[in-house]
Amino acid sequence: MALLAGLGGLAHLSAAEGNDATARRLLAQAVVSTGPAQQKLLAQLGDSGSPAVRDLLAAWTRDEILIYEAPDGSHVPVVLEEQQDAAGKARAVRIDNSQYLADAQHHELRFASGDLNAGDSDMRLRGAIQQALDSLTLADPDPDARRSAAVKLGNSQKKQYIPILQARRGREPDAAVRKAIDESLALLQLGDADAAVQVAAITRLAELQALGSVDALRRAVAASPDPRVKEAGRRAVQSIEQHISTVNFFGTIFRGISLGSILLVVALGLAITFGLMGIINMAHGEMIAVGAYTSYVVQNVFGSGFGFHITLPFSFGGQLLAFGFTLPGLNATGWWYESYFLFALPLSFLMAALAGLAVERSVIQFLYRRPLESLLATWGVSLVMQQLFRMVFGANNVQVNSPSWLLGHFSLDDVSFGYNRVFVIAFAIVIVLGTWLLLTKTPLGLLIRAVMQNRDMASCMGVRTQRVNMMTFAFGSGLAGLAGAFLSQIGNVGPSLGQNYIIDSFMVVVVGGVGSIVGTVCSAFGIGAADQVLQQVLGSPVMGKIIVLATIILFLQWKPGGLFSTRSRSLD
């Protein structure tokens, strides 16, 4: 998106630069040519060093370069501007001269996105484009991009890249990129015929702790007759494998914390409704789904709008009953569109809280002293809600796009940290703190705790318990909605979304100790970490999950009240 906005500007700015102009002409030729000629043009482009062309090449791999068939039969490659008019059409920028595409009368032509065919690209061509891009990217202003380009060139096993890389090595200011270039150079030199060069390369790889080089090293060891190469290679592999296990260790810790955060976010609402209120809310999962679907609707409102249409699944006198309404879209783009998620968070809380309120008023208020029956009734609610999701949103999962600031990751010494994972950890901290503050530092929190400790006594003291119950249940459901908004970013959003999390949520709350927020936090991280460690050790996610469940069952024999059980003299 941002790229295309840039392209519009390019139309005016870059025309003056001769290098870019030549490169653009080459590119325009490359798009419409085929076979070896195309490969050659791409190689030339790779050497051009033109930043404008790099963006266009990237656009090509995404099928965003379109072909306009001129009336004279010639093919003109163009990209569409981002700016669309009322009819959803946009001006087209020519690749070759960066002018707007116009007809013979110099009227600018406008197209909708589906009007033109994309320039052909297949896997092999994209490979070639990628190589050209990689050479170009080695000069990218962004160090991350330079680094990944260097890694790719190293894996290519093509010696022609050695001079390119060496040239870049001299000019490279960034240490991490220099390391990547060194790694790539060593990998390329590993294929050298001279044993001395090979040994030097192997030593270099071992020094660099190059993760991706293990296979190449093993191959080199196996292929080389030279004992020096074999010995050096063996040692290098050993040292790198040592490094891999360290990386896995820290990676597992991070993944455990991140999974723990997800469990915590998911279970916190239940810790309120079940832990504090004693309501076995089997519809908790559906509250999560309400939050996730709210994010979906908000996303669509930021896009082209969303229509609610329900057709009742039976006919009435041969006539289907259908009703619905449409939320108009904001047609937002760019960062404004991506910010939808920030609006989705509070709205998810609100919608789930409202749903919780409705459930509390209609069903749960009659069941405060009958926990087993609240379990049964809320299970009924959960079934009804699942089917309602199907009727409103369809049986299929719906598509939720993550904003770009939640995609991607950064690495520290080969341990990778996904942005969404870092976000969920921060998110978990924020909502736990918020909940804790609400419960302990506000008047409402005081009332909630009073009612939960002794409903009758609180009532006698003049607390409007009905109201507090209502608010507490709505708050717990709202927290579930927040969890749903987050889950829409890492998983699927569908009618059975809640079912995937309900048992885990109950386990977290029960292990933590019913009624204890601290316990819930500890057990969420404990279960998350145990799950990730077992996965790593056993290599099987299924067995990991089964062992975690079995351990929980056994743990509860030992500590029936959970980690932090509330002490009481009561027998029940």
Next chain:
Amino acid sequence: MPNLNDTQIIRRGLLGRIPARLELIGVIAAALVVIVVLPSLNAFAPEGSAFHVSDFTINLYGKYLCYAVLAISVDLLWGYTGLLSLGQCLFFSIGGYALGMYLMLMIGKLGQYHSDLPDFMVFLGYPKLPAHWVPFHSFWFAAAAVIWVPGAVALIFGYLAFRSRIRGVYFSILTQALTYAASLMFFRNDFTFGGNNGLTDFKFIVGHDVRQPATQRGLYICTGLLLLGTYALCKWLTQSKFGKLQRAVRDSENRVLFSGYATANFKLFVFVVSAIIAALAGALYVPQVGIINPSEMTPDKSLEAVVWVAVGGRGTLIGPIIGAVFVNALKSWATRAYPDLWLIILGAMFIVVVLFLPGGIVSIPRRVMARWRRPEQPLPPLPTPPVEASADPAKTSPASSAS
């Protein structure tokens, strides 16, 4: 923890007013129809005549009867002893698997690969029959396994749970976790029980072709007899001193404990008995429906069984039978006529029963009669919370007089 007592609700569901003799006559009549009349009509009435009962119907009713037995086992735990198990289908499935293993081995060389091994073992590359499968060549070993395997599982789990005094909702959640873990286990191909596809394509049972109408009729009659037997056993249990103790544990476990009873052992006994009953139902279910797979032990299946009991009327023995048959017949119909509505119907039925009809279907006649006889009197109150019944001795005493 909040009090878990639901005496009052259950009491309303009891058929206490119906004279014992009338009930006995009703049960004998129903048993005659189910076990003698229907199979005879299936076997002897000519096809096309108004009296003919089709093979399909017999098979379908056989399935319902299995569900009814399962429902009684749930009710024995929940309605009579106050233990809501959400994992009863685990025992049902284990029973099914135990007999299913025997049925698998009886296929012999008639399978896809004409091998002595069950098909799934052949194409997953098992070199030979795993050791724990070998004894299942014997029907009697399998039949014994139907009883002792689920019994042992229930004994171990129950011992651990009751010893550490896990009760109420914790018991429910733990049983749910247990059945969930077991279903994950059985879904794995490595677990040697056919993974997700389960056990299927049965051919013979004790020398009879399982697909023949006569065999199915036999299985149907066995199921009817099992139901009758279960009914009689539970009737005897619940009417004896044992039953009094059961209800006492349900209503106030602590007082029973303080009166010198080892309630943990008592609950363990009930848990094991009900697990075995469920397993027997499962064992008869499998040859009639022709498949057992791990989705039978997923938590929602057990919850569904609880729905049957709640809808029929818990704390009675007729209630679960009526509930199981009614809900499943409704399901058979709704999944054909209005597939999109089935979940809403099931869910709404549950909410309505919990909120408005705690005694289930069996309490309807009594409610109607109460209204018809004494219109000036208000109906039994809506289920506003019974106030901490166990804490107040005066409130619990009528419960015992109702039985």
Next chain:
Amino acid sequence: MRTSYRLLLASGALAVASLFAANRAHAEDKVVKIGILHSLSGTMAISETSLRDVLLYAFDEINAKGGVMGYKIEPVIVDGASNWPLFAEKAKQLLEQDKVAVTFGCWTSVSRKSVLPVFEKDNGLLFYPVQYEGEELSKNIFYTAEAVNQQATPAVDYLLQQGKKKFYLIGTDYVYPQTTNLILYKYLLLKGVPVENIGGGLRMDGGKVVSAGKYVPFSHTDFQQIVADIKQFAASGDACVINTINGDSNVPFFKEIVAAGLTPADCPVVSFSLAEDELRSMPTKDLVGELGCWTYFMSIKSPENKAFLASWKDWLGTESYPGVVKEKRAVDSPMVLSYDGVYLWKAAVEKAGSFDVDKVRAALEAGVDFTGPGGKVTMQPNHHVTKTVYIGETRANGQFKILKEFPDVYGEPFQLKALDEKLAALGK
């Protein structure tokens, strides 16, 4: 107050009951009943509902052109409710009570396994349209589905052609992925790929490999560990992932792949359970270039496909069956194979001149063909179908761009034994 509650309830119940009573009436004189046996509720409804829709479309299309031998088709729709014993019950109902001439249905292997004995006992006819693991051949079932050699092995051929050297196998823990991956493991060995280049792990039993690849439970949501593993596996280049993850779990899997920065240029993922219908719920913008392999893609440019898509769209605009979603519909391979199945059956009935199961089966086994949206399909004597296999890559609009075709691939359900023999001959 309480009385009014009751009144409200009672009147509500009455209203609902009256709605049920108003039912669609059929009043044709010469009709043939056809069963539709899919899950319309429960977890599998996601996939199976669209098969019901396309079958209804095919029936309407045939009825509009005069039916089958002059008989109008009357669909009997039943819901398996994602419940396998219920599938068997419904199959019995269709065969014994409704006496349908043929049934189209089932998606999961377990549902097919569950109804198979019923169809064999009552001598019914079932058409099964979804890619599956093979290793089965019933005289009462016709598999228009892709066999493993019509999907998985061609995809691997293509990847080898593209210079891929390392293969990571991942799937959901059930029979289809396990079998497919075992076949692929042996196939890769046969193609000279060394064992250490096949990722995901192996499980041995008695010295034999009985399971290859990494497996996750149904509805698994946490793929951090696995993707980290794949990333290490792919660090040395020329790697790809063979994905047989089923259903919902694909979304978190691919979101994790994107977050970890594994691009199709580095390490493409070829998926066997993701078709156009499933892609509608995926973040396709970030997945451009991932691969799929089916015997039909919506983007096929044949005149048959264009006509089919146009007519399908028209039908959606005019039909009035309850529960058919009208908007944003995709068409995919299982749907087209269902559709092809209907026409293959029709051709066989017309050839046999009868609805009798034995005669129709004989006609089918003798070989009938139909040129459908995905190209020509021909029924083989082994109840599978010869058809064209396409490799495609995903595009931002949720469609596949076709990269390669393998025309007229013969469906071969039994792969494992043949592969074992070939491997033994090579001494591996």
